[in-house]
Amino acid sequence: MSDLLGIAPLVEIDAIASAGALLLLDSLPYLAEDAVVLAVVDPSVGRDRDLAVRTGDGRLLVGPDNGLFTFLSEPIAESVELTTPPEAAPTFHGRDLFAPIAAKLVSGAPLGDLGKRRHEEPMRLAQAWASKVGEAWRAEVLHCDRFGDLISNLPIRALARIRAVNGHRVRTVETYEEAAPNELVALVGSSGRIEFAMREQSAASRLHAMPGETLLVT
Numbered sequence: 001m002s003d004l005l006g007i008a009p010l011v012e013i014d015a016i017a018s019a020g021a022l023l024l025l026d027s028l029p030y031l032a033e034d035a036v037v038l039a040v041v042d043p044s045v046g047r048d049r050d051l052a053v054r055t056g057d058g059r060l061l062v063g064p065d066n067g068l069f070t071f072l073s074e075p076i077a078e079s080v081e082l083t084t085p086p087e088a089a090p091t092f093h094g095r096d097l098f099a100p101i102a103a104k105l106v107s108g109a110p111l112g113d114l115g116k117r118r119h120e121e122p123m124r125l126a127q128a129w130a131s132k133v134g135e136a137w138r139a140e141v142l143h144c145d146r147f148g149d150l151i152s153n154l155p156i157r158a159l160a161r162i163r164a165v166n167g168h169r170v171r172t173v174e175t176y177e178e179a180a181p182n183e184l185v186a187l188v189g190s191s192g193r194i195e196f197a198m199r200e201q202s203a204a205s206r207l208h209a210m211p212g213e214t215l216l217v218t
Contacts, residue, residue, distance in 0.1 A: 015212030016041055017067040018125055022142045022151065025071040026191055028059065038102040039063040040094040050082040050093065051122060052101055054111055062102045064093075069122035076122065080115030130154045130217075137217040141209050142193070148202025150209055154194040154217060162186045164218045165196055166207050 020041030031037065040063055049065040055074035062082075063069070069076075088096035101114055130139040130153050137158055143151040154162075162170055165186070171179075172186045179185040179199035184206055189195040196203045196215075209215060 015210065018070070018128065018140070019143045019211050020068050021070040021125065021128070022191070024061075024068060025073070028072075031059065033058050034060075036060045036102055036105045037062070038098055039068055040098050041066075041068055049123075050084070050097060051118065052080050052082060052105065052111055052114055053122065054078040060105050060111065062098050062105070065123050067123050067125040067128075070125045070128045072122075078111055079118040079120075079122070080111060081118045082115045128153060130158070133216075135218070137215075139215040139217055141211050141213050141215060144204050144209075144211055147197070148204040149189065149195050149197040150203050150207065150215070151189060151191060151193050151195045152215060152217075156188060156192075156194065158217065159186060159188065159194055162194075162217055165215050166209065167216075168207060170196065 020039065024037070024039050028037070037059060039061060050063075051065045051069075052060065052062045053069070054060050054077045055072060056077050057074050059074075061069065082097060082101060084093065084097050104114060105111065127140050128142075130137045137154055139152045139154045141150050142153050145151070159172055162172055164170055165184070168184055170184050170186050173179055174187060176185075176187070176197060176199055179197070181199055182201055184196060184198055184203060186194055186196055189197075196207065198206060204210060207215070
């Protein structure tokens with residue numbers, strides 16, 4: 001382990017980056033411990049915000065430093081800033097920067113040889129975790145699946161007290177089957193996070209909410 005003790009800067013929540021961060025976190029447990037993961041979401045091409053990191057469990061991750069690594073549960077053991085090669089296209093760093101770096105790591109290149117050592121933690125999305133507002137919670141939509149279910153950043157402990165979201169009455173259940181037709185419910189989904197759903201309907205449409213938007217949960 002290295003002594004990466006810098007405080008991670010916070011950036012305002014971005015719908016694309018937060019969804020990417022969530023999918024990255026959910027995928028990592030199913031990958032080999034020596035996996036090389038190339039993750040590119042909204043890379044903000046042209047900025048010097050590109051990283052390759054090694055997590056405490058040995059996985060190597062390559063991607064933009066835009067909040068994509070917000071939910072990593074393992075500490076960062078080593079991190080380097082990537083330098084964009086002069087021949088790279090200004091609009092396609094996924095091909096011209098990230099992919100070649102990932103290929104070098106797969107081929108056994110030492111991480112420290114691929115960029116300038118960085119001592120700061122990756123950027124974290126500022127509103128990636130819900131906050132208490134009196135007896136209520138101000139939460140964010142992290143992801144909306146194809147069924148219109150809204151995956152939130154609410155802590156699991158909040159589930160038992162949920163009664164309404166954005167003024168709409170909510171009932172807590174354990175399975176989708178328990179919901180009545182057209183009923184808005186809250187439950188812990190397969191990702192292990194609290195989500196809002198409707199049986200055979202779209203919670204996103206009912207709440208007029210999409211990734212990156214705020215939910216007031218009472």
